[in-house]
Amino acid sequence: MNHAVNEPRSYLDAPYGVASWLLTKDHKRIALLYLISITVFFLIGALFAAGIRAELMTPEGDLFTADMYNKLFTLHGVVMVFFFLIPSIPATLGNFLVPIMCGAKDLAFPKINLLSWYLYLIGATLTLGAVFMGGVDTGWTFYTPYSSMASNTNVTLAAVGVFIAGFSSILTGFNFVVTIHRMRAPGLTWFRMPLFLWAMYATSLVMILGTPVVAITLLMVGAEAALGFGIFDPRVGGDPVLFQHLFWFYSHPAVYIMILPGMGVISELVAAVSRKQIFGYSFVAYSSLAIAIIGFLVWGHHMFVSSQSIYAGLVFSIITMIVAVPSAVKTFNWTATLYRGSITWESPTYWVIGFIGLFLVGGLTGLFLGAMGLDVHLHDTYFVVAHFHYIMVGGGVMAFLGGVHFWWPKMTGRTYPETLGKISAVLVFVGFNLTFLPQFVVGYLGMPRRYHAYPEEFQILNVVSTGGASVLGIGYLLIIGYLVASMFKPRNATANPWGATGLEWDIPSPPTTFNFEIDPVVTEDAYNYAGRAQKTGDN
Amino acid sequence: MQSTFPLFPQAASSVASEVDLLYFFILAVSAFFAILVSALVVFFAVKYRRRHPDEVGHDIHGSIALELLWCVIPFVLAMVMFFWGASLYFTLARPPADAMDIFVVGKQWMWKVQHPSGVREINELHVPIGRPVRITLGSEDVLHDYYIPAFRVKMDAVPGKLTTMWFTATKVGTYHIFCAEYCGTQHSGMIGQVIAMEPQDYEAWIGGGRTTGTAVENGERLFTTMACITCHKTDTSGRGPILSDVFGSTVDLQDGRQVVADENYLRESIMNPQAKVVREFQPIMPTFQGTLSEENLLQLIAYIKTLKAPQ
Amino acid sequence: MHPAHENHGGHHPMLQHHFFNMGQQLEASILGMWVFLVTEVMFFGGLFMAYLLYRTLYPAAWLAGSHELNEVLGGLNTVVLICSSLTMALAVRAAQVGARMAQIVNIILTMGFGTTFLVVKYYEYAAKFEHHLVPGAHFDPTREPAQQLYFSLYFMMTGIHALHMVVGLGIMAWILYGAWKGHFNAEYFAPVEIAGLYWHFVDIVWIFLFPLLYLIGKHQ
Amino acid sequence: MSHVSSKGLYYTIFISLIILTGVTVAIARVDLGAWNTPIALAVAAVKATLVILFFMGVRNNTPLTKVVAASGFLWLIILFGITMGDYLTRSWLGIPGR
């Protein structure tokens, strides 16, 4: 690229210094701040996971005490869900891309965006404080009455931490909704929006409508644990199952907070790596909304054996099955997009293929759990653990890493070594399957989750799983290694290394502070690869 | 027990093979789609790989017919799964009328079992094969969950109420019992064994156990020692309602509501008597919260259930 | 500010750089506020859910609990809040027409009503402490246990509501400062408008809390 | 949205709200059986609607704002409806815990 003297500086260089970063209102810088923080929390969560897997090498509970083990999986779950996966794509890629894809200079409320990062940090610090003060042992689900009455660990502190982090997530969603409604560039109609925006919009709806409920619920648990308020206390007539209703009213939709952004990323990537209009654009767009909305009606599928009424169970089960259909629509449309595409074999493609495979397995095993009679056997076994890791790690994390690899040149202006990119994708894929495939088997055999010690006959499968986790861990560490290393190299990325469509690829890598020199006007549909080829052909 | 490296659980109850059948059905559907989609993705990715750097894909926008196809097929399959799963769940939820009653109480961190004959055991459960067993579950502290993988049954024990599950063991053997709801430090130690026996062996075993009376007898004794009898008499002279025939009847309450007197109603009437006050009575019955253990409660309920008005 | 290539000349001084014009900025903030209020509805919604369930399960306890509340004070507070909503609406109107003095007077009145509400609430709470109606170890043991549920919810609902009032007073103070400085006029009144939306929302919560907590079975 | 409502409108709404508060209190003293609570809630809902439409200006706002304002209440209905659906059908089967 030709650097003219008076060309505005990139967002990375324009004002320099620590304060200019910590007080920045630039959505792109906030995205990077988030990226660093969630990576730290991913590593913390992964360390807990390494602890879990190491303990489960042997059937006896020998490495850690039972209490210690319980704290390990609780914190693993809490950190991974609330401090890693929920903010992962929205707060990093979303923050970076939503304004750019809208053709706007920033999010609608830049200060609130910064506030959300600080709230996240405060929440995370409080929860980590709970770790240092001795940990929490309730499981990430905080079920009452154990959490409110029986556990003598730092439940209140951890709950308050999650409560505050919840507000950071609400603020992110709120910013996205307003930005997408009010700040789109002229010509950017709803059905010209990139599918990533649709996905972020749907995700934001869930954040806004669901998160407050879990916040107040955790507050009730805190009030009960700290002050003796008896809202879920059976001794005064309170119902512990009410907690489960309130918790899952948020936490089931929250699983879509974790996967919808990933689906959005994959939709972008599929189109870009095959240089093709996405197959069935409007179906993919609407299915995001369908998942977000119908996803609010199925929470009771976590409670089939909790003593909820069988009739409520029927309703939850049938809607659970229905909500699988929009996911199916997306999967088939991605596949069809590849048909007669022009598919590159660069690293994003590896992540796309990995995602589709693993998400499929994760999603399909959700159907086993949604069938009531079968869930009776599977509930709270390792089958469930395998199911959600397939979706959250195989789906969510793969999509996140795919997105990071795809937009890395745009975000940092640097490229990373392609070969390492491919090797790590394969390592993660193989390691992942080794870790979690055996858990389906051991789960159907009946091994319950949250078990510190287990019967001997389950050992071999658990050893395989731990071995797989080591491979997986190496894959992750490799990625972090070369991405960090690339930051120390000179900027060498071009504006559009993939030859992709989209407003973000029309501006320099890395972009300038206000993204666009000239306010963009959109005149064509998203993913208009054919039209673009036409244009260059005509020249 | 099992081999040292099992890959599939034993099936030792009447429902186990039905559950497995549904499992295989969904497995087959899943395998079909997983293989189909994965194969297509890899096939397309290879077949349509980029040949030269400026190439773009074909300009295909979609197809309504295809979209409908892959909405409808998964929907229909999912509905099959739903109905199958739901009907199986109904089977699992409704114990046969002739089932024998066993009481199980979960408590951090053990399972206390009480047979109808009054024999008790801890962390073990002896059952005869071929006979439906209905388990009434209670909890003394937090949530627990009684899980017998070989029988494919599981149910939460919820403090503050009673829950039910049932099974018919079909194969003699010893099987795992796990606590499947996280309940604190020794959650993974809250395990035990079901010992399924030939009926005659079971009779012998139960005969050899030492008891302090059957559950109903114990309940009757409690009814006197806890002074229930001072208010609940068999004629109208008591301050409380006559309890004969109350189980299963429809009770009129003070505030105009009507409830069916099931086990949970009886439980609540004893532990939190003022929650539902019977019409034309005063809310004077004291709470027995803290005085009666969950097991005693089950005995009292067993006794009240046997009370019948003279013909 | 930013050493921007962009020319602010001719733009309203309160226009932030990333908006095209004041209209877009106002619309964004109003939509933003409504979205925020939706989260508030859901936040209180969790408590209302618990209330609904337990009231259905334990009507007698709810009746007894409600009879412990002072209906007159609750009613007084309802009227106080409605007055504050009126003055708030008038304050927004004053900003819209650019009447500085009317803004100041109405905001001060709103704050006055808000403070009155909190003072009344303080006396109510004090009475509950005296009568051992605060759930937990000191709860009156002669009462039916389910009444604890009533009072747990009473304190959480009114407590969180009162907290919102306190926050509201803070916002009002900030708006008052802006009004004093004469910042708001027909072209730029978004802060007053969204502060008003917040204040009215808090009022609405109380409109529901009053009959649900204070007025159960008053005929009995 | 620079619509300015007249002061008179605000006073009218204010007076209606005060009257409706009086109505709630009065109705609570009459025995309407099972209807007491629904009517109290209906009056509260009317009051809330007045505040939302007039004081909060939704009446003159964009359709989008109207949808947003309604969505919170709609979602509460989902939460209340399904959860209560569970509790109210619990005894139907006559088997404890199902």
Ligand code: HEA
């Ligand atoms: C990102 C997270 C995520 C996502 C997206 C999902 C998606 C789904 N989940 Fe999962 N789930 C979790 C995370 C997630 N889940 C977690 C964390 C838990 C455990 C919580 C805990 O207890 O700690 C859990 C638990 C859980 C349970 C409770 C298990 C139990 O505890 O007993 C159930 C039960 O119904 C369930 C079902 C489903 C279903 C049906 C989907 C569907 O949305 C999946 C839809 C996708 C597909 C179906 C694949 C694509 C479709 C095709 C290729 C076409 C073929 C399709 C058909 C024939 C229908 N999940």
Ligand code: HEA
């Ligand atoms: C986004 C969410 C997320 C992510 C990314 C992960 C990642 C992983 N999880 Fe996680 N997990 C959850 C969410 C997540 N998990 C949740 C919500 C629960 C439920 C908690 C609860 O029950 O309350 C759970 C529970 C859970 C359990 C069940 C514990 C139990 O029930 O007793 C297990 C067991 O294997 C496990 C394993 C793993 C592994 C191996 C990874 C891997 O992907 C991690 C890979 C990383 C490493 C392995 C570490 C880095 C590598 C090294 C330091 C090298 C050395 C490695 C070894 C010696 C092994 N997880």
Ligand code: CUA
């Ligand atoms: Cu008892 Cu887990």
Ligand SMILES: [Cu+2]
């Ligand atoms: Cu779910």
